[in-house]
Amino acid sequence: MTERTLPPEALDAWATVLRDHFGLAPDDIPIALVLDLARAVAHDVARPAAPLSAFVAGLVAGRAGGSADDIAAAVAAITGLARAHAQDTAGGTP
Template sequence: MTESRTLPPEALNEWSAALAERFGLAEADIPIALILDLARDVANGVARPAAPLSAFVAGLVAGRAGGTPGDTAAAVAAVVEMARGWETP
């Protein structure tokens, strides 16, 4: 049986720093609060399992657009806008 692990908010900073180091990213490349807000809005507006999928898609869109912090913010804003207006078909 797998043990469930929940990170306290401050541990996200450590995890983010480790990811940045591993993949050669700058701290600004990983906007923790922006992504957590996206996850919250999608989980509440669509469904909980849609949150990680939506974060992946936002990252993919941002990367294809150029990968700047502005590209990330724009992709996240577009996903959040969709989630806030989502009505189950």
């Protein structure tokens, strides 16, 4: 099996490619926030739900204006939904 986990420097390099191609500033791609979202959703919902949730967070944040606060609010909302989903599917126990 091929190792699919990227070392941090590879992720940073990919973020640089994306920023350069789309004309984004370094703060426009909150890597840690997106990874935290993906981890929470993968744990509380399902692994395949993580990239979908990251896409929805970006869509929602963009529609709200795309500021850092809009991104943080979208991520917080989706993380909260994932936690609630986990509690609901576990019969209400945290």
